Structures are given as structure tokens and as C-alpha cells.
Amino acid sequence: xxxxxxxxxxxxxxxxxxxxxxxxxxxxxxxxxxxxxxxxxxxxxxxxxxxxxxxxxxxxxxxxxxxxxxxxxxxxxxxxxxxxxxxxxxxxxxxxxxxxxxxxxxxxxxxxxxxxxxxxxxxxxxxxxxxxxxxxxxxxxxxxxxxxxxxxxxxxxxxxxxxxxxxxxxxxxx
Amino acid sequence: xxxxxxxxxxxxxxxxxxxxxxxxxxxxxxxxxxxxxxxxxxxxxxxxxxxxxxxxxxxxxxxxxxxxxxxxxxxxxxxxxxxxxxxxxxxxxxxxxxxxxxxxxxxxxxxxxxxxxxxxxxxxxxxxxxxxxxxxxxxxxxxxxxxxxxxxxxxxxxxxxxxxxxxxxxxxxxxxxxxxxxxxxxxxxxxxxxxxxxxxxxxxxxxxxxxxxxxxxxxxxxxxxxxxxxxxxxxxxxxxxxxxxxxxxxxxxxxxxxxxxxxxxxxxxxxxxxxxxxxxxxxxxxxxxxxxxxxxxxxxxxxxx
Numbered sequence: 001x002x003x004x005x006x007x008x009x010x011x012x013x014x015x016x017x018x019x020x021x022x023x024x025x026x027x028x029x030x031x032x033x034x035x036x037x038x039x040x041x042x043x044x045x046x047x048x049x050x051x052x053x054x055x056x057x058x059x060x061x062x063x064x065x066x067x068x069x070x071x072x073x074x075x076x077x078x079x080x081x082x083x084x085x086x087x088x089x090x091x092x093x094x095x096x097x098x099x100x101x102x103x104x105x106x107x108x109x110x111x112x113x114x115x116x117x118x119x120x121x122x123x124x125x126x127x128x129x130x131x132x133x134x135x136x137x138x139x140x141x142x143x144x145x146x147x148x149x150x151x152x153x154x155x156x157x158x159x160x161x162x163x164x165x166x167x168x169x170x171x172x173x174x
Numbered sequence: 175x176x177x178x179x180x181x182x183x184x185x186x187x188x189x190x191x192x193x194x195x196x197x198x199x200x201x202x203x204x205x206x207x208x209x210x211x212x213x214x215x216x217x218x219x220x221x222x223x224x225x226x227x228x229x230x231x232x233x234x235x236x237x238x239x240x241x242x243x244x245x246x247x248x249x250x251x252x253x254x255x256x257x258x259x260x261x262x263x264x265x266x267x268x269x270x271x272x273x274x275x276x277x278x279x280x281x282x283x284x285x286x287x288x289x290x291x292x293x294x295x296x297x298x299x300x301x302x303x304x305x306x307x308x309x310x311x312x313x314x315x316x317x318x319x320x321x322x323x324x325x326x327x328x329x330x331x332x333x334x335x336x337x338x339x340x341x342x343x344x345x346x347x348x349x350x351x352x353x354x355x356x357x358x359x360x361x362x363x364x365x366x367x368x369x370x371x372x373x374x375x376x377x378x379x380x381x382x383x384x385x386x387x388x389x390x391x392x393x394x395x396x397x398x399x400x401x402x403x404x405x406x407x408x409x410x411x412x413x414x415x416x417x418x419x420x421x422x423x424x425x426x427x428x429x430x431x432x433x434x435x436x437x438x439x440x441x442x443x444x445x446x447x448x449x450x451x452x453x454x455x456x457x458x459x460x461x462x463x464x465x466x467x468x469x470x471x472x473x474x475x476x477x478x479x
Contacts, residue, residue, distance in 0.1 A: 028245035028396060031285050031320055033294040107251040107258075108445045114249055115388065115444040122395040164398075 003074060006081040013088045014152075015050045017125075018159060020095075022046015024122065025163040049163065053155040060151055064144045076140040080149060083139040087132035095121060129153050176412070177204070178405040179213050180239065181353065183220065183232050186309045191332060193229060198222045216400045233312035239402040240284040240313060246396055246406075247348070250447050252377070253291030256346065259375060259435055259450065260292070262465035263344060264302055267372045269461040272343065276372075277303045279342035281335035282350040284308060286317030286328070293326035304328035305342070307335035336369045345374040348448065351419070352378050352412045359414070363426025363453055373462075374453040375435075379413040382443035386410050416474070419451040431459040434474040 001009070026042030064073045098117035102110045121128075133153040137145060182201045185194040198217060205214040221231040247253070264276055280289045283306030293304050306328065308314050317330040331338065335345055345366060354362045366374040379385055389410030393403045414422075416434055423432035431454040438446035452473075454462065463470040 028242040028398070031241045031244050031287070031316075033287075033290050033320075033324055033326070107255050111250055111445045111447065112442075115447075118249075119392050119395050123391065 001082060001085070003078045006078055006085060009085050009089065010081050011054050013085070013092055014054055014156065015047055016092060017088075017156060018050020018053065019043045019047040021156075021159050022049070022163060025160055029167060045163065046159070049159055053152065053159070056155065057148060057152045061148055064148065068144060073144055076142050076145050077148060079140040080136040080145045083136035084132045084149075087128065087135050091121070091128050091132075126157060129156050176208055176210060176408060178353075178408050178412075179205075179216055179401050180236060180405050183217060183227055184236070184310065188334075191309055191334070195226045196232075197225055198227050199225060201227070212400075213404055216404060233310070235399070235401060236310065237285070237312060237316050239399050239405070242397045242399060242402045243349075243406070244285060244287045246392060247287055249396070252348065252448060253288060253295060255436070255448070256288055256348075256375075256377070257292060257296050258469070260296070260344070260346070261298070262462055262469070263373050263375070263458075264298065265465045266458055266461035267343065269465070270372070270455070270458050272372060275301045275303050276343050277305060277340060278344045278346060279335045279338065280304075280306045281345050281347040282308055283317060283330065284310075284313050285320065286314075286330050288346060288348055289328045289330070290317070290321050290324070290326050293321065293328040294324060300327075305338075306330040307333055307338065309333075336365050341369065343372050345369075345371055346377075347375075348377045349379070349409060351376040351451070352409060352414060355412075359418070359422040360426045363423045365426075366453055367427035367430055370455075371453075372455055372458055375450045376419075376452075377448040377450045378419075379410050380438050380443060380446060380449045381410070381413040381415050382438065382440070384444045385413065385447075388444050388447065420475075423451055423453045427453050429456060430454060431456050432475070433459070436472045437474050 020043075022042045022045045023039060025046065026039060030038050032038070061073065061077060094117060098113040098121075102113040102118065104110060130153060133149045137149050182204065183196055185196050186192065187194060198220065201217045202214045205211070205217065217227075220235065221228045260278065264278075267276060278289075278292075280286065283289055286306035286308075289304045289306040292298060298304070304327065306314070306317055307330070308317075309332065311332050314330045314332045321328050321330065335342055351359070351362070363374070379389065386407070389407045393406035397403050397406060416437065420432050420434065423430070431452070433452040433454065435450050435452060436446055437449050438444070463473065466473070
């Protein structure tokens, strides 16, 4: 995979994860039956914060390129990104597969997706994020890549609590 | 049997349904005596006035906990599951001779998710009246607000579902029945038999090897409030097994049919987190089996029956 493809895949995966974080942050907050508009806003809110994270990390890599050997920085980040994709992409495929199964109109089948994948993976998300970061860093462990990866994963890990702050003043629900 | 926090932080006079004051120290002491320090810590964190738990604070906590609980019901498509049984039940009651409007009452409805979902998505005939019933006024008022906000054809009342001025024909409940233990469980079914219901359908967690782990995992992953997490896990541990439910239903309602529906497979019990016990007028069982069609094979009269 070229640098641009790795960048695109990482950006896509981060955006998807951020949108799901937005959904999860809003789930269980609104007791109406029809919440489609509410969840659309939640997905977009997560997505928007994910874009901020992506731009922030990209800007940091830009600073590294400007202050260090740009070719080396790009090459190291390429290898790290590839390693991260090796962990995050299968995880994303599993989640998307489970969501497809969940959409099937039979309660038993959708429960299967929830019980075996969606519920457990919610708890495992921090492990997957950190695992992907560590695996990526093992491919090219330099001070520059460590700083970028810590920034990126830190951003993803604090995203949910950060989004959750907006509920604390209103009793935690709409 | 270990109590849930929500069992002890509210108390109602069973006759007048008036709220009784609950002393925080008593509740904390009870949990400490039972060795449940987590619950004691959670109750200590609830605001109190003069040592008595603040009703408004308790209500706010319960509304939020029920909102989080609704998320689980949505994820496991509980409304759809209830509908799969309710539609044949309604048709069976008509076939068995019920005339006029048919009132379906959700006992202990909380925020009334099941009733509101049925009103919004159920497509039930216009002469099926959907009512939610709970002792807690704050939950009932919130449920009615939510129904009004979405213009749903259902209503919510404070009271005992079995003694309503306009009596129920079919009673539903979700996550209620494990709150009744021992003789109280038999009495609960006896009261339903005396009320002459066509059917009582009580959904609760299916106790099995996977239930405690599943309850812990999902309450951890999906709920935020310590009270909701605590009570959710405890609900799984307190749930009655099939034999206890069927025995209580038969003792409480002799002459009625006691059945289970959509019991999970022992190999994949996590697919059906909730399953109902049914107490039916005996003359309803035949029409119900006919209306269920292939799904009638999901009815159980006992171990594997």
C-alpha cells in the first residue's frame, strides 16, 4: 500500500470509529421511540470530532516533517500506519459485518450480532486501539512516530468521555 | 435474596400508593449487613434531607436508569419480540369470544418503552388499547410526556395494573417478576387469576450459565449509572428458572394454562435474553396455538415439553 492509500485507510477507519463513538455517546440518553434524527446528529458529532483529530495529527506530522528529515518521517509513519491498519482494518470489518447481521429483521439473529460482537467489542475498543498503536510502533519505533501515535490514540481514547461532558449538566439524558 | 437498590430507595403504601419516606441509613445498613458495599456506597451518594432520601433526586435517578435500560431493550429488539406474541394473543382472545375493545396493560411499565413501541410500531388494531401502569408517578408522567411528544396512541396511569377502574384484559411486564420471590410470586399469579385476565405475559431474564457474564458485560458496555449497572447484574442473578415460574403460575392460577415461550437453546442461551412466562385462561390456549402457527412449537409447558 502506498503512503496515500495508508493515509486514506487510516483516515477512513478513524472517521468510522469516531462516528460510532458519537452514536454510543448518545445511546441511552433519549427515551423516545423514533430517534433517527437524534442519532444522525450524534453520528455527525462524532464524525466531526474525528476529523478534528485527523487534522490535528496530520498537522503534527507536518511539523515533524518540517523540523526533521521529511523523507524519513514519512517513511517511518508509512510503516507505522501500515501496522495500525493490519489491526484496525480486521476489527472494522468484524464490526461492519456484525452491524450488517444486526440489521437482519429477526430478533434472534440481531441478538447474535449484539451478544457475540457488538457488546464485547465496545469493551475491547480501548484494547484494540492501544494494540493497533503498539503493533504499528513496533514497525518503526522512533521518537517522531511515538509522538504522533500517542497523540492519535490519545485523541481516540478521550473522544467518548469528551463527548460525554455535554450531558453532565442535564441529568445525563435528553 | 439480595435486594436491588431500586427496590429499597422507594417505598409506596400498597393501598394509597402514597410515597413513604425512606431513611438513607436504613438502606445503607441493610446493604452493609448483606455485605454489599457497592450498593451501600451508591445509596450513600443519593441526596437526602434530614436523613430521608430526597424523592426528587431518587426519581431523577430512576428516570435516567430506565432511559439507559431502554437502550438494552432496543438493542435486543424487545418490542418486536413482544409483538410476535401479542398479535396472536389478541387474535386468540377474539377467537375465544372476547368482544369490544381489548385493553393491554404493561405492569410496572417504568418509562413505558414497550407500550410506546407497540403504539408507534406495532400496527395493532384500533380497538386494542395500550396502557402503561406503574406506582412511580415520576416515571408515569415522563412516559406520558414521551408518548404525547410522539403523538402515540397509548396512555399511562399511576396505580396497580390489576385493580384499574377499567380492568386489563391482557397484562404484560418486563423485568418485574423476579422482584417477587417465594409465596409472593404465587400470590402475584393468584391476583392475576382473580382479575380474570385473558392472559398475563411476564418477560424476564432467562437464568442460565451465560446470563451473569452477559448481564455484567452489557450493563458495563451499555449503561453508565452505577445503580443501573448494579441492579442490572443483580436482576440476572435473581431471575427465576423455568420450573419455578411454571410452578408458581400453576399454584397461583389453578385451572389456567401456564406456559413459557421462545425459551433459549441451552447451547446459545444468549440469543434470547428475555423469555416470557404466560398464564392464560384455559380456553385461550387452543386459539393461541392456532394463531401462532409454526411459532406454537416455541410454547413450553415444562422441561422440554
